[in-house]
Amino acid sequence: MRLAITGASGLVGRFIAEEALAAGDEVLSLSRNAPLPGFFSAPVVHHPWELNGEPPALxxxxxxxHLAFRHEPGRYRGGEGRDPEGFRSANLDGTQRLFEAARRGGVHRVLFLSSRAVYGDYPPGTRLAENMPPRPDTLYGEVKWQAEQALxxxxxxxxxxxxxxxxxxxxPAGPGQRHKWTDLFEDFRAARPIAPRVATELHGTDLATAIRLLLTCPANRLGGRAFNTSDIMLDRRELLNEVAQLTGCASPLPSPGDARRVSEMECARLHNLGWQPGGMALLRESLPVMLAL
Structure with a gap:
């Protein structure tokens, strides 16, 4: 398969590109800058492209x-900063141009990385099923939902x-990158105060496995549908206790977070395709690499 990936050299995109390379795909990376030599485990083809530019030849x-998304560094919800119109233009209009270019170019299958943010303002603790109507309450969630509908x-x-x-x-992050918990781990090991938090999490390799399933299953299983993609409910206290056991760090753990305020996603459609994420076992396997032990 010749697979085009937008945002392939990002924190998330690298997982998708590496899975594709391992499967023997030819990967076309669409991004502003070419990946640095050695960033991927095998060569990829790079084509310069950015969301607010002309669509690429596909x-x-x-x-x-399609993974690429323009936002303020480190922010998704609220990622529009002081430029909501520019945010919408790049991430919605640019995405629509990309989808249309894919159809014109004879691409057979298109997958879009959306977000749980499309569910928006359901009450905390709601079990989020794929047949529930989206209710985005942020510009980020609204743009993702509108892009889903356009596709x-x-x-x-x-x-x-x-x-x-x-x-x-x-x-784990790619060469020269910092993973999502780098700052958190540094704060913990330096005994800085850490706020309690519980969140749903998914390993990048499990996302890549889900994408592989959707790239290879019968086309009628897709049908323009949305697939919830999530795995573990993780308390920072639990995560940092794992870090403490691996490193011997004696810093105080944060207080437990309130799991009742977290809405979990039901992933029935992917599970029906045979998808099984790695759970806590995969988290524990990954932590030594993420801690550079």
Whole structure:
């Protein structure tokens, strides 16, 4: 398969690109800057592209995975900063141009990385099922939901589409990158105060496995649908206790967070395709690498 991936050199995109390379795919990386030598485990083809520019040429690609998203550094919700119109123009208009270019270019399958943020203002503790209507309450969630709808509207015979509503993605970072918990781990080891928090998490390799399933399953299983993509409910206290056991760090643990205020996602559609994420076992396997032990 010749697979085009936007944002392949990002923290999340690298997991998708590495899985594709391991599967023997030819990877076309679409991003502003070419990846540094050695960033990926095998060569990839790079084509310069950015969301607010002209859509790329996608002729000859079998599938497209759209991960790229323009936002303020380190922020998704609220990632528009002081430029909501520019945020919407790049992330919605640019995404729509990309999807249309994929259809014109003869791409057969397109997957879009959406977000749990599309569910928005459901009460804390709600079990979020895929058939529940989205209720985004942030510009980020609204743009993701509108992009989902734009892609679904293009679905046609020979052009299969789906969106993945993903939770927070964790895992080891690529060369020269910092993973999502780098600052948290540094604060803990320096005994700085840490606020309690509980969140849903998903390892990047499990996201990549979900994407592989959607790239290879029968096209009629996609149908423009959205697939919830989540795994563990994780308290920072539990996470940092694992760090303490691995490092011998004696810093005080944060207070337990309130799991009752976290809405978990039901991932029935992916589970029905045979998807099984790695759970706490995969987290524990990854922590020594993330701690550089």
């Amino acid at each position: 002729e000859g690609c079998d599938a497209l995975v 679904a509207a293009l679905t046609a015979p020979g052009f299969a589409t789906a969106s993945l509503r993903a939770t927070g993605i964790y895992g």
